[in-house]
Amino acid sequence: MVKGSPTSPILNRIIVSQHEEGISFAQIVQLAVANPFIILREITNQLGLGISVKKTLRNAGLYGYRAAKKPLISEKNEKARLDFDKEYASWNITKWGTVIWSDETKIELRGNPHHTYVRRPASERYNPRYISPTLPHGGGSIMVWGCFSRNRPGPITRIKKDNMTGGIYKNILNHTLAFVGQGGKSLQIPKTVFGQTQQLSQDFAQDxxxxxxxxxxxxxxxxxxxxxxxxxxxxxxxxxxxxxxxxxxxxxxxxxxxxxxxxxxxxxxxxxxxxxxxxxxxxxxxxxxxxxxxxxxxxxxxxxxxxxxxxxxxxxxxxxxxxxxxxxxxxxxxxxxxxxxxxxxxxxxxxxxxxxxxxxxxxxxxxxxxxxxxxxxxxxxxxxxxxxxxxxxxxxxxxxxxxxxxxxxxxxxxxxxxxxxxx
CATH class of the missing domain: 2.40.70.10 (Acid Proteases)
Incomplete structure (x- = not known):
């Protein structure tokens, strides 16, 4: 009998558990062979496997999650956000329909930049079927900016730098001004220059x-x-x-x-x-x-x-x-x-x-x-x-x-x- 690599403690527990559940070891192998990049959690979910501790916790309504991550907000920004909420809390759908929403995001050109897990036979590490291709320096990424209104999505603009600055944002607006009209039709006017006031007259304070x-x-x-x-x-x-x-x-x-x-x-x-x-x-x-x-x-x-x-x-x-x-x-x-x-x-x-x-x-x-x-x-x-x-x-x-x-x-x-x- 040829000896292979020892199974991990987690996989050992799953194998033991599958006997209790009436599920064959072959089913686990078939699923992993069909999709080499499947993760353990997906096998467990698809075949309904588990161990007694996990079952107990789930029956109690306790599930395992990754902790949510949110940017740290300073007291100044927290106050500004609360003031914004109070000012616009009474707005109806008509008023919100006049707002253009925008954001930027970074997209990895070769997918997940972190480790990728694969299930394969021990001797086939370099089989092309089990390899995740890489490029020098991770293959790079691009950042894009986009916007949308109640009526329709707006244009998408590629940002050539790795971060968004006030100057870049202003430059984008200078090139993407659009009058959004009835039925979602819009008039987009490239190279429009915006002016920003440095001081607001009291005549406009309540306007x-x-x-x-x-x-x-x-x-x-x-x-x-x-x-x-x-x-x-x-x-x-x-x-x-x-x-x-x-x-x-x-x-x-x-x-x-x-x-x-x-x-x-x-x-x-x-x-x-x-x-x-x-x-x-x-x-x-x-x-x-x-x-x-x-x-x-x-x-x-x-x-x-x-x-x-x-x-x-x-x-x-x-x-x-x-x-x-x-x-x-x-x-x-x-x-x-x-x-x-x-x-x-x-x-x-x-x-x-x-x-x-x-x-x-x-x-x-x-x-x-x-x-x-x-x-x-x-x-x-x-x-x-x-x-x-x-x-x-x-x-x-x-x-x-x-x-x-x-x-x-x-x-x-x-x-x-x-x-x-x-x-």
Whole structure:
């Protein structure tokens, strides 16, 4: 009889145990031969083997596990995480749906870098069937970064260094900016440059937004950075060199859909036929000429002035002499503490009429009064002074809710189409 290598104490106990379980030694061998890389625990699980101590512990609900490993968290980071949890604990699924999640991971090119166990006959150590191939220095690894949103997974980017730094992360973002739209469609704009504020104005302290997306021209950008949409046009990513803005009438509500931005086309779903285009008087802001702003009662101004269309302004802003005249005709009273024209929440006001390029654009009462909370209502106009330079008026959300604005970058003009929304 040829002597082989002695069996290990663990395998000895399993062999003894298998007799008690009615399982043959051949079954263990067959399983190991079929899969040389199988580990003892897998044999035990597949054949239902065990020893009395193990059975006793398992019957008591005590199983063997590897201890979980987690990074050590400093008191500073622990407090920061708790503060984060408290701040966002009340967020609903709509708000979380606006978040892009990202992480990086290291992938070994040749699998597990640690020891690999194999079951083989004693004399066949170098049989190719039982060898785990290796490469110099372990075969190396790669690190990749990826992201996803509620709607779809984002791109995967290879990181050429072994660790993630703030500079690398910023560089990745500069190359993977994506506008994720309806139905999971996205507009990915390579080489986009982000700016990070070093100091936040108190005007934004309670603002629910997390940043500003510049939609005007490069001439206004800090350090001449090309705005994302213009960059997309330069790279041929849009069907047409323009975008359309449709805003819904939702008041001061948060966590609801506020409208639709359509990049590269005129929005024909939410907007009617284009009424007219107006040539820009300055390709800095979206600046153009307005012939007059009046009410159905005749107040206001018939003087032609430069105005801008601005999606980031909630009201209509202009010289106080004119806003006072409009407010008086509409029934509002100036509240100096708020800088607004207060009005009864149940009021119905006359139409406000903007004349642009000879066309009259009417803003109805529903878009001229808003409830700012605690039953405080005001007209959607406010006094604003540019200091004698630049445009005289800002045409914000009341106008854009009434008429979709079509920002034609390629032809340096702005178009208007009646909103299909009924309010």
């Amino acid at each position: 629910p937004t997390d940043g500003i997306l510049g939609l005007a021209f490069t001439s206004l950008a800090v350090d001449g950075v090309i705005p994302p949409v213009i960059l997309a046009i330069q790279q041929g990513l849009l069907d047409a060199p323009l975008f359309t803005v449709f805003l819904e009438h939702e008041g001061t509500a948060q966590g609801v859909k506020g409208g639709v931005f359509t990049y590269g086309a005129v929005d024909t779903t939410n907007c009617g036929a284009v009424i007219a285009y107006q040539k820009l008087s300055s390709a800095t802001y979206w600046q153009f000429k307005m012939d007059a702003i009046t009410t159905a009662k005749g107040a206001g101004s018939n003087q032609a002035v430069d105005v801008i269309s601005d999606t980031g302004t909630s009201l209509l802003g202009g010289p106080q002499a004119v806003t006072d005249s409009l407010a008086q005709a509409l029934g509002g009273t100036y509240d100096q503490s708020q800088g607004l024209y207060q009005i009864d929440c149940a009021a119905k006001v006359a139409d406000t009429i903007l004349t642009i390029g000879g066309n009259k654009y009417t803003i109805k009462s529903a878009n001229m009064i808003d409830n700012f909370g605690q039953n405080y209502c005001a007209l959607n106009i406010f006094p604003f002074d540019f200091g004698g330079a630049g445009p005289s008026w800002i045409l914000g959300d009341p106008f854009i809710r009434s008429y979709c604005n079509i920002y034609d970058i390629g032809n340096q003009r702005i178009g208007f189409a009646a909103s299909k929304q009924t309010v």
